[in-house]
Amino acid sequence: MLEQIINCQNKRTPSPQCQRPILYTNYASESSWRVRIALEWKGIDYETRYINLATGEHLTEAYSEINPCRQLPCLITKTGKIITQSIAIIEYLEATYPERPIFPKSPLLKAEALSVALNIACDIQPLQAERVLNCLEIGGELRQQFCRRMLEIGLQGLESRLEKISGTYCIGEHITIADFCLVPMVFTARKKHNIDLKPYPYITKIRNTLMTLPEFRKSHPFNQPDCPQDKKEPVS
Numbered sequence: 001m002l003e004q005i006i007n008c009q010n011k012r013t014p015s016p017q018c019q020r021p022i023l024y025t026n027y028a029s030e031s032s033w034r035v036r037i038a039l040e041w042k043g044i045d046y047e048t049r050y051i052n053l054a055t056g057e058h059l060t061e062a063y064s065e066i067n068p069c070r071q072l073p074c075l076i077t078k079t080g081k082i083i084t085q086s087i088a089i090i091e092y093l094e095a096t097y098p099e100r101p102i103f104p105k106s107p108l109l110k111a112e113a114l115s116v117a118l119n120i121a122c123d124i125q126p127l128q129a130e131r132v133l134n135c136l137e138i139g140g141e142l143r144q145q146f147c148r149r150m151l152e153i154g155l156q157g158l159e160s161r162l163e164k165i166s167g168t169y170c171i172g173e174h175i176t177i178a179d180f181c182l183v184p185m186v187f188t189a190r191k192k193h194n195i196d197l198k199p200y201p202y203i204t205k206i207r208n209t210l211m212t213l214p215e216f217r218k219s220h221p222f223n224q225p226d227c228p229q230d231k232k233e234p235v236s
């Protein structure tokens, strides 16, 4: 399949394999979950290719032909074009599937939604990325402490921001791209780094409300076919 996609790209013409968008994803990838929520939210029929981060499949030459940055997620559009970066993919989905908009019309609210999304995607999440932690050459408990501290700093700032701008969801009463970033980040904090969310009542309340929605539950890591049985827990 990788070869077919690469050929499709090189020829710059759609191939039969590119008639539905294809998401390269991994159950444990926070950034991929953002896009899975967006695809579910928009009701887009898409195919999935699972890339195993644990075995380093994202670092292979074959995958780097698709995404030279060797990261997930990556979307192949139905016309066979490659889009990387979760926020860019979500913006593309919004532009091409305008039903159920996830960017507010008001310029100010749109800026606020993007500001929360980028705070998570650019400032908070990258500091738990394996490639960053590997470069720091810290392991064991020190590694966990670093991740937890960085997450706590991020969560504190976000909580104060949400106290001012949130309603039922991150940005008032409309579900936006900010919510698509919030829920996966909270999963990383709780499940991967054991962070207690009690000091963050706004984040907790919004996250719990969002997790009642089918789009967020269906796209949850534990509901992904590539999630190993021994890692699965009931979705809560």
Ligand SMILES: N[C@@H](CCC(=O)N[C@@H](CS)C(=O)NCC(=O)O)C(=O)O
Residues within 6 Å of the ligand: 028, 029, 030, 031, 032, 053, 058, 070, 071, 072, 073, 084, 085, 086, 087, 121, 126, 129, 130, 131, 132
């Ligand atoms: N800014 C990128 C971040 C992508 C990213 O960090 N992906 C992680 C999984 S969540 C990854 O591929 N990690 C592999 C690595 O860093 O080597 C996005 O939003 O798509």
